[in-house]
Amino acid sequence: MTDAAIGGTGGGEAPWWRRGVIYQIYPRSYQDTNGDGIGDLPGIVRRLDHLAWLGVDAVWISPFYPSPMADFGYDVTDHKAVDRVYGGIVDFDDIVREAHARGIRVIVDYIPNHTSHRHPWFLASRLSRDAERRDWYVWRDAAPDGGPPNNWVSAFGGSAWEWDAHTRQYYLHTFLREQPDLNWRNPEVVEAMMDVLRFWLERGADGVRVDAVQAVVKDEAMRDNPPNPAYVEGRDDPYDRLLRERSSDQPGVHEVIARMREVVDGYGGGRVLIGEIYNEVERVMAYYGQGGRGVHFPYNFQLIKLPWNARALEAAVTRYESLLPAGAWPNWVLGNHDRARVASRVGPAQARVAAMLLLTLRGTPTVYYGDEIGMRNVPIPPDRVRDPWELNLPGRGLGRDPVRTPMQWSAEANAGFSAQEPWLPLPEDWRDVNVAAQADDPRSMLALHRRLLALRRAEPALALGDWAAVPAAGDVLAYTRTHGGDRLLVVLNLGETPTSIEVAGAGRVLLSTALDRGDEAVDGRIDLRGDEGVVVRMD
Template structure:
């Protein structure tokens, strides 16, 4: 029952997202590195993931912890060397897994040689590689564009008497993708890593890539509420999701497709579905997987999630393959949002919906957001408001009950504080318990791999009622039923939910038959073969 003809690996598989600073530290400096990741590949193979996605590991002054890149074609010594990277690619492939890396085309560090040359004078050959503009007559910024990190998105340069644009940190000037030389240079970055064997890219901040050529003011956001981030005070219609971005994506696809093999391009996109699906492109010339982040923000209730899934499925174009994300390095973890007990049902949801799922490191053991003292906060996004810091979702992976949870040596200080629950919420403890969340993830991943109905099958919503969410997945005559109780009280299962239990959040039920009057407890979920 393993035949899945006509589907590519990234359609069949599961992606595991690693934030390199926080996964495993082999050097002993308290910061995760490439060698540390390589040392944990056996665990990822045991878990059953198909691909690893790495957040940036490139040379950087670390103003935004690696997203301010000073050399796109090298490895920061903090994380290792190019030889370490090549070894990681080889070892990942040897275990039958793929490797995806972050590609950051929107901006560079202000210490990148390109920007240093651009900033040298208005006559610099690379002046037009970035977005420069004159001040208004009163000396103020050219328009009202705001930085995602707060404040104006324009930074004054005294030497040349102009402002440069930065969508994020002031030390992250945006590249000018309207310039063909910039496009060719950034295509060269893609070729560099493709030639080293990477299996694809997750493209950072993709909707920001092209800005309005006339630099028009963004209109006010009528739904803005005081106390929200200042970036939300305007609708970013002239700074994000511009129509020209699709031409840039087509150029990236030509580079990717020209290297052969089943390479994948994943686009970071926080957009409503009607805008998100446009990034698949016409004729398959867009992004393979425009990231669907809506599970992160949708209320955790059966009606809300059922409506979300139906809306997404209806919006997808015929050639569009769906994908789902529960957590990432920029948002609170799922166990924090829905509670550790409901994290079991969340795992079943993520890994049984139609499409490619992404698992964020640590979610498989139920890691929650860390408690970071104010003096230990590192994320620049929280510099103006600590509540906006992304550090809590980036705390080190919890491998065992040792003083530093196996993340780094006991005598090192982790770059972020470890969670107090690490002594019982860790890989070593959960690996030995069949009833653990970790073992549930492993059983789910094994079931996906053995059942094409779950990995590539169709999706059909089922009438359930109450706090139950139910649906069917079907492929080649095989039909599986999934049910989740997202409420606070037991719910009776509808008559259609009968058959042999293939998987349950209560593993003692697995292998048995569901018979009336079957009920599903709060936070429980199961997969049934009628």
């Protein structure tokens, strides 16, 4: 298959990842083919036609590596294999081959900060203080009082340090105690993890999403983190009671990323390096690097965290655009495997407006599986909770199970996901909210996503054009996308009350979130129903 067949960079075109739309798959919940109630890699192959029909350009597949599943694949025991619950390495090869045949790229998850405590590297590291791989992980003596070496806390609750009685030292774990942190100051670790990158790129991966990359380098002196003055006990996540000034976002992280970028660029073909960085937007910008030494783009999570308010969103997008380094490419995300689903955050009606926002802003958007049909958070009974975050900190509402429930394919048994009861429960409305039902409804959420993706692909102004805010008030958010002589106006009503906006000039509606105003004339004014957005081609 030629590079052009999957949106390559031949002929001086922009890289595929600038023009394209990424779709995130949580493999455990996408499609089960062997009847164990858990999704698998053959299930992804089975559903590639849905993604081709929808019109996405790439799939990012969350971890499928061998794992004890303490954190469902983010605790890896073998970076170069597939867990048996998901299939085998040949099934990954099938995904690459079949996805590429449909013009879809494949992005894998890469987990550099830590491994499983059952990884052969860690088992060798904890044999003794003199073990050959001792320095592959972060080990420290106890503090003078016998406690942890410093005050760092784990993302999943409690201290970030675990005592090892055998060697009488503590090891660091930014996440679960079953996820010891690798020591990226050790050149052997760096080379071993670069080799992991090469393995998947050589198997045909078109890109890599780097998990928790800002955490891979820690303060060499292991100094305490300062308290967070904004933290409120009982309200906020305990992980936020300290400012992670020493345990994350250290200067050396950018040299690590430069090595990753060098490896990825060495394979050509428009391969992309994406970073997961949760930080203030000003600090995120540093991860673009200089001179092609950073990630191609760090994920931008503002739409997940900001209040659903037109003025707040307008200010955030304007500021984000102003902060981007020269030549840097933006991106936007509405949801992922860690955060509440957008339809639960803003409601089903506004979720349609949010979809138009995501797919018309400048930059590469990522669609989380199920958002194309408006899936919502699913309440999880206490006896079915699987997420360690919720198990460790019950009652805080931090659990991620509600956003990881099975994809709702049809009104067949178990939503067409599995022949057996799924590993997580389905919502009450799955017989109505599913792909099959919405595929037959020309005004469904699924139909809206397909129309938006087709419009984005057809209009260079949406895929690559400049962005500029348009003055608006109240619940209206408006902006233009321009490319060459084309100017598209996007107007979104983030409220339920009908409203209008005066516009300079005339044009025609290309698309409404209600999917019923195509080719309607506009001249000096746009009237919007509640919970409606429109894209207008201006004359």
